[in-house]
Structures are given as structure tokens and as C-alpha cells.
Amino acid sequence: MAKNEQFVSQIADIEADFPQWYTDVVIKTKLVDYGPVKGTMVIRPYGYAIWENIQREMDALFKAAGVENAYFPLLIPMSFMTKEAEHVEGFAPEVAVVTHAGGAKLEEPLVVRPTSETIIGHMMGKWVESWRDLPLRLNQWCNVMRWEKTTRPFLRTSEFLWQEGHSVYASAEEAERETENMLRLYENFAKDVLCMPVLTGKKTEKEKFAGAVATYGMEAMMHDGKSLQSGTTHYMGQNFAKAFNVQFTDRDGALKYGYTMSYGVSTRLIGAVIMTHGDQRGLVLPPPVAPVQAVIVPIAQKKEGVLAACRELEASLKEAGVRAAVDDSDNSPGWKFNEWEMKGVPVRIELGPRDIENGVMTVFRRDVCEKGELPLEDAPEAVKGLLAEIGANMYEKAAKRMQERVVTAETLEELLGGVNGGNFVKAGWCGCRECEDKVKTFAQATARVMADENTAQNCVVCGKPSVHTVFFARAY
């Protein structure tokens, strides 16, 4: 780390210019950098470490659920994309196409996967023969590409990393149940691992996945009251099974089509974490995914015994499973405080000669930006307890914001006022496309998810009886 570098934060005002705040934070904390090709991002070590933590936690949940990881090819024959009519309509405009390889033009162009339902459907068609082969529940962690006009690091990039789970079942009921189960898995993950409350529910026909019977989404509320879609699960019915001949001989001897579903979350989750929890000082990282959970800053570093005490504390924390680090660089303590606050490290421990003498450590909580003192003895248990408290507090704070910022509306004007004020707006909808489009043109808001129960009386646009109660919001 640079010696005695003057710490200049220069993060834009989070209230006055949230988009610039976001850009400043992701660049200055070295989470990402821009790639040479417009719309691409380079995930730097600090950002990638967050992704690795997300992967590890989520992969454990999948394995516990009995899902197996596999790996399917990056390139998909162009002809596969057209086998499911809605699918190609939805994705064709966004794909990157390989036309030449090995020095020659390809007979058939190959598409870089925007998502893998087609190629996985094809392989499932090969592998599935009998009811005994079902269910088949696979997942892959990989990169996909979707050519985007407007891009922002983590939120929308032409290439991103994700997991895509794909399962095939013998019955619609089982596939629908898994679609719901994976939505719950995501919701619990968002809470337990990202300390992030989410709204879940079914998407409208307009918003659903191209080729699905039904899509379910998970929406998180960002600092500015806008929504970020943070995960989706899709029930495909027999659409892809029929397109790719995923058939099985059932117990009664009849040949039947399977029922498929899929589900995915991506590096966009990192963006969700940044914008849900961040503050003016920068990142505020949820302890379960923070690359560094506790940073130890030596005070009067050159004094005898200080560094040694810091390293001893670091070792004991690591042994207890805490991701701890000592910042022993030449920078001043003040510089270090600013740097690690900006980087969102949940706990900062300051250790100087006086602390050591008194058997205490000064502890700073990043979530509430408050200092306190804790005994050095039993530090590991104390720090673990503190990390858990911080995580719970971060969740409560975000849940409170979400609660306070969901308003109802009965007219378009009220809806507009609601989203202008940085809220989600719960309103009735007659179910027709024209009214849904009208909300878009009038208020630049989209239907995020439909509520489980239709409690509204009338459509917020046309006044006819409400068929679905919808959460509308401006979204990233």
C-alpha cells in the first residue's frame, strides 16, 4: 500500500447523485474496472472475493438440496435458439455470435450462451429415457453474454458470472414446487447471507422469461428506493421439453414429455449489496460475504509489541473462522480508518500500547459508525458475536426502509408521486397489457412482482376491477 498517501475519498454525495456515488464506490474500492470492450467489466480481487463467498454459500445450499453441478458448452448452435419460439424472440437481439473459428467461416454460426435452456434441454433429451432418470437436477456456475446498450458494473454488463439451475421432472406439480422452493432458497439466502430483505412474487406476462409459463422474481429495494431484480425462478411447463424432445417412458409404459424449470442469480447480487447497504463513506458489506470481516489497525505501530499483539489477535481470530487482516502498511491510522471504512469492512479493531496494557481493544462498527471497547480476552467469540449483530442490524435497517417506502396508490398520479418519492407502489391492475404499458410511459415504472393476494379494488390505470395487486417501481 502507498506510503503516506493523502487519503482523498471524493465519493459523490449519495443523496444528491446516487448514480455517481455508485460509480465512485465500485471504482475507488477496486471492486471492478472497465474492460477494453465497451460494456465489459473486470472483476478485481476485492470484488471477486465477494463473489467467491457468495458462490461458496449458495453452492452449499444447492448441494444440500441434492442439486449436482455440471458444465455445458459456451457456444450454442444458432438453430437451437429458434427451437422455442418465444425464447429466440426474447434473446436473439442480445446475443454475441461466433461466425469464424480456426481460421475458417463456420457452417453454422454459434451463439455465445445468453442462458442455457436450449443446450441443456438438448442434452437432457439425450440423457432422460425413463421415469427412473427423473428428477434430473443440474446447475452450472459459468459466464454468459447479453449484449446491452446501457451497462453499469455488476448491474448490467455484457458478460456476467452466474449460476443457472435446470431441472426436469415427471410432473408439472413437482416442477412448480421446485420453482417455488428455489425462490424460497434465494429469499433466505438474501436474508441470511446478504442481510437483504426482498419482495418475492410472480412476474407479469410482459416481464416473464422468454419461453417460460411463469416467472417468479426477487426484488430488493436500493438506497434510492428503486428496485433491483436480484434473482428469478422460472416454470417452463413442457415448452423446452417439447422443443428438445425431453421425453421419458413413464411407469405405465407411455412416452411423455418432462416438465422443466430453471433459476439463476448473478454477479448483479454484488451490485444489490452495494446499493442496499452503502452509505456516504462507501461500502457497508454484509459480514457473511465481506472478504475481510475484521481489520486490525495498529496504533503507534513502531512501538515495541504493538505489531506482535496485532498479529496474535489476527491469528486467534482466523483460527476461530473470522476473516481477519492486519493493516501494517506505512499509512497513518487516519488513512487506514478511511480506507477500510470505504471498503466496507464490518469491524475495525484499533490496537495500541494503551489498549494492550489494559487488555482491551477499541472496536469500530461499520454499520452504525460507532466505537466501543471490548476485552482482548475471548476476542474471537466477541468479534463473532459482533459480526452476527451487525448482520442482523443491517437486515433490520433495510427491512425498515422497505416497509416505510411501500406506499399504495389508486390513481396514476398517486403512483407517479410514489415512485418520484423513491417508493415501491402497491396498486391494483386489471391484468391488461395496455394498462401495464401506460404505467411505464406515464411513470417510468414497471410491474416488479404481483402480490400473493389481490387486495386492491380497482386498476390504478383504468379503474376496472383489479385482478392482480402489483408492486410497481422504477428499476435498475
Added chain:
Amino acid sequence: MAKNEQFVSQIADIEADFPQWYTDVVIKTKLVDYGPVKGTMVIRPYGYAIWENIQREMDALFKAAGVENAYFPLLIPMSFMTKEAEHVEGFAPEVAVVTHAGGAKLEEPLVVRPTSETIIGHMMGKWVESWRDLPLRLNQWCNVMRWEKTTRPFLRTSEFLWQEGHSVYASAEEAERETENMLRLYENFAKDVLCMPVLTGKKTEKEKFAGAVATYGMEAMMHDGKSLQSGTTHYMGQNFAKAFNVQFTDRDGALKYGYTMSYGVSTRLIGAVIMTHGDQRGLVLPPPVAPVQAVIVPIAQKKEGVLAACRELEASLKEAGVRAAVDDSDNSPGWKFNEWEMKGVPVRIELGPRDIENGVMTVFRRDVCEKGELPLEDAPEAVKGLLAEIGANMYEKAAKRMQERVVTAETLEELLGGVNGGNFVKAGWCGCRECEDKVKTFAQATARVMADENTAQNCVVCGKPSVHTVFFARAY
């Protein structure tokens, strides 16, 4: 699993038709399947689980060495490939090119990364400013594409998964040392994790990486005496630093170019494991990477208490960190024995009413195909000990084969005889390209690595004084 399916192994004879044996094994054990595009492979769960184990073990070594993971873009501007002259010459014929995206032709074609020296060099050029930024040691786990004419699952596929590490240093000496260190890391990994002895050494100019100053390789000997390159490390000097302006202000205030190196291993390692250890019954998996380390086969499964005892044993093994599983399918014990032997599971435990009564378990070792009996008490420790023994034995067996099958030669005829007999041939070489080419045309063998010491007297081709002693072999 299918009920009472007649087990038909039909694996080709390993001695008479090793290529067909390999294909039969990878397909029938469901490690892989062929993708719809020629030359691509689909890694099925059993194969991917081996890769996950390899990744986990190797990533831990990298992290312990202080290397940080990051993620760089898949697509590289065509112009980047030409910045390092030798690099483009070596890789241009093999790349897949994206010419269209988002519905329009791209201004500049983009290459799917065959390897990432160029784009990582570009980003390093951005990030590195001062000697304090060095060394910068990064790695990524990702997919790459190299369009190949002949492909074989794991050994050579147009898309494969790998890790590529890239480091930049302030001095040639440091970069060269890291090049050597990573070769050692690979060698130890091959031994400890894959139970596979390897030959390491410097590659000839002809065989080195396109753009490197020097390449070091790790060669494993397969069952048939042919070589499989299993990993490489490259010292790039300032080639890529100059091509991509990776400069730093040194302590003396002068602006200097960095020195880079890179290193990589891929899913090819799975092929190495298959062909090094496999036998007529199928796979023989090294315990450290076997997805299932101990499979428990119930005998007289329907008898009271048998399944329960099996599950209890499974649980105790898992708690001790052993990857254990119970095969409680409807198939016969004989079918299960064949299946799990073919799948290369290191230990098979048979548990029936008599075993349980006597407090013992029948244990089958896959490496030597021998049965024995062990007490059920302290089963976890016994099984762990057995797995370690099996790993050590597998290594010894492969090391013995390698030792016995390295012969020397003083003439081309002797060399030909050596490789025809399934050996590596150690011989002298004058260092000239013509003689190296002649070994290729005459004996279809290539220089795998150069020995550390030149012990041979004369070049095996032309008789002039030997400058390098070389290990020649036929290779995959």
C-alpha cells in the same frame, strides 16, 4: 439407478485398444458426453465433481502462496492479439471470433480468449504505476477456447476449463523464480492430490509458449507409455510488458518495464488421471479427488437392520470428512460391485447381516482389487488410513512404471524402438531445429522436456556434440 439392469461393461481391451478403452471409460462412467458442436464436451456431474475437487485443492495452494483470484473478460479485441508478434502467430489460427453482437456487425471483431496474457497485460498496464504496486499476482478460473482439428474429451477440446495465473514483477529474477516455484507447486500437486509422478523441465524453443522467453512443462506418463503434458509455466521476460505498456516507476525514479510470467493447468488433468491410473475394470481415482471415496454396498439389503447399519456407517464416515455414499438402489450387489469399480471408487465396503453381527466390514481396495476385513469400530480412522495407503500405492505404482519405461538412445533407430515400445526416450540433442524436426518425422515423437543436466554425449540425430539431454516421447 435402473432396477436389476444387467451390467454390461463392454469396455475395450486396455492393452489392445487404449484409445477405445479411454472413450468407453469416459462415456460409460458418465464423466462426459459429447456436445452438439463437434469438438465440444459436456462435463457431467461425476466428471465435474472431480474438477471441483481439483479446483478446491489447487485454489487453497494459490491462496496460501498469496495469489489473488480475479475475473477478466471472455472477449479480447482482435487488435490486442497482434500486439505481441509471436503470440498472434501461435494463437491466431486457433481462435473463435465474434463478429456480430446485439443484432449488428461489430466494428472490431472480438476473439474468444484462447489464453489471457493480452487482456490481462492491458489491465496490468493500467493498474501498475509504482514499484509499490509490485508484485501483482493474479489468477482466474475460467473457460477458454482453442479450435482444434482433432478432439478427445478432457485431453483436447475446443472449449476447456482451467486456471491461468499471471504475475508481474519488478525484476527478471523474481519472475523467473516464480516460474520455477509454480512448476514445483504443480509437481507437488500432481503427487499429493493426483498420485501422479511427473517429469518436469524446460521446453525446447519449438515447443515453448508463443510469446514466452522460456516455458517449463510437466509431463505425465500414461498407461500406454505416451506422454501427456499436464501443466506449464512460462517466463515472459518483458515481452508482454512492452507490448502492453506495463511500466512502473522504480525506487530510483526511473520508469521501467515489468517482467511477467504465467502458469496454467486445465480439465486435461482429469484425462491424465484416467489414463495414468485406469485399468481394465475402468477408472481408478486418486482418493484426494474421487467424488465418492467410499461406497457402501448393503448385502441382503431387505433384511432388518442392514440399511440402517449402512447409513450409520455412512454418517460416521462423512463426519470424519470421508466422502461416503450408500448404494441402496434395487440393483444386485454384483451389479453394484461392477458399477462402482468401473467408476473408480477407491474403497468399497460391503455390509451384510453377518458382518454386522461380527462387528466387521468387508473392504475392497480398488487400486489392487483385493478384499479384506476391518472392524466396524473405529471405521472412520481405518478408512482414512486406507485411503492414504491407496493414494501412496497408486503413486508408487505409477512412479515404478515411469522409472522402468524411460530408456536411453544413441541413434534414431534406438529412439524409434524406444517409443514404439511405449517408453520415454532420454537422448542427446545438438540443439538445432532440423534435428528436432527429424525426430518428429522419423519417430512421431516430440521433445517433452529437457533434462536439468546434459549427460548425453552426442545428438541422437546428427551425432554432433549434445547441448541438451532431452526426454522424447509420443504425446497426446
